[in-house]
Amino acid sequence: MDSSSAPTETTGAVPAKDTRWIRRRSSWILLFSLLLASVLLYFTLRDLDWLVFWKTIRNGHYEFLLLTIPIASTNYFLRSLRWNIFLRSEKKIPILSVFWANMVGYMGNAYLPARAGELLRSAFLGQKSGLGTSFVFATALVERILDAFILLLIGSISLLWLGNITPWLTNTVYIMALAGILGLAVVIAAPFQEKLIQRLFGWLPLPPKISQLISKKITRFLVGMRCLQSWPKLLTFILLTAVIWLEDAVASMLGVRIISQTLNLGEALILKSTLGLSSAVPSTPGYVGVFQFVAVMVLVPFGFSRPEALAYIIFSQIINYLVVSFWGMLGLWQLNKNKQFAGVNLKRANHSK
Numbered sequence: 001m002d003s004s005s006a007p008t009e010t011t012g013a014v015p016a017k018d019t020r021w022i023r024r025r026s027s028w029i030l031l032f033s034l035l036l037a038s039v040l041l042y043f044t045l046r047d048l049d050w051l052v053f054w055k056t057i058r059n060g061h062y063e064f065l066l067l068t069i070p071i072a073s074t075n076y077f078l079r080s081l082r083w084n085i086f087l088r089s090e091k092k093i094p095i096l097s098v099f100w101a102n103m104v105g106y107m108g109n110a111y112l113p114a115r116a117g118e119l120l121r122s123a124f125l126g127q128k129s130g131l132g133t134s135f136v137f138a139t140a141l142v143e144r145i146l147d148a149f150i151l152l153l154i155g156s157i158s159l160l161w162l163g164n165i166t167p168w169l170t171n172t173v174y175i176m177a178l179a180g181i182l183g184l185a186v187v188i189a190a191p192f193q194e195k196l197i198q199r200l201f202g203w204l205p206l207p208p209k210i211s212q213l214i215s216k217k218i219t220r221f222l223v224g225m226r227c228l229q230s231w232p233k234l235l236t237f238i239l240l241t242a243v244i245w246l247e248d249a250v251a252s253m254l255g256v257r258i259i260s261q262t263l264n265l266g267e268a269l270i271l272k273s274t275l276g277l278s279s280a281v282p283s284t285p286g287y288v289g290v291f292q293f294v295a296v297m298v299l300v301p302f303g304f305s306r307p308e309a310l311a312y313i314i315f316s317q318i319i320n321y322l323v324v325s326f327w328g329m330l331g332l333w334q335l336n337k338n339k340q341f342a343g344v345n346l347k348r349a350n351h352s353k
Helices: 016-045 050-058 062-087 095-111 117-129 133-162 167-202 208-224 231-259 265-278 290-302 306-352
Strands: none
Touching: 016 290, 016 306, 050 306, 062 095, 062 133, 062 231, 062 306, 095 117, 095 306, 117 133, 133 167, 133 208, 133 231, 133 265, 167 208, 231 265, 231 306, 265 290, 290 306
């Protein structure tokens, strides 16, 4: 065999040992997610009054679905606008392309474990836009991290706004707010200090391979944050994030009316911020188990019975499945159609040459 035809490590193929490690890691994450969901569901459903639960389901005011479903769809479009702020730092992409890829990602998160939808939306958009999966995934990662810090602030401010909380919880909220502010400040300042960050990590007594890996990860992360060097884009991101979570809170205020309950704006913001932060833990598809536990823990102190809290979060998850499935399937069709169309045009161009 000619040496030029022999496979080498420079072909870009993933080494077999790395592939095995990735598969083993994914299996452990899935196992942990199932175990965590099972434990949380056990504590959520233990001693539940099932008669009250089914009565709540039967007597639901389902006309409020006509309001919550359009609000949820609009919310996902706003999230696409927010993500596009990062993407525009490299290339202008049609907002509908971003929306379709985003909805494919959310559908993936609803049906696949370990938030696999993040990789799906990055792969689809990276391929379609020509930006590459690595860059698009970096922007998606930065978007999630910034969102988490802002959620931490929203939840803290909402708790302090409500008042009537115990002293120890007040101190905890202050710590959470401080952590949110510091985290947000670090993330915002990082793109302006890339050389300093690389130098600091270079001083660490690490093996060369690990040091190179960390350096590549830092560069990748900072590339995704490049647009934050523009203050107008940063302010637009923060404003869109505020609108997104405010709209999400309003949807919750309407959603609980299905079970004849009410939430004020502060309580709804606490619920949404807690659910949003809990989605960061390894979880089953659609966050089944995690969301049930969190909803009961948050809503019962607000005057909900456990059956009512459980019924609400199940309605909420069903609505979300309907929305992401509809737009996600439409997104898959649109992206594949455009890909086929581009392929036909490429064949015609080659044939004309």
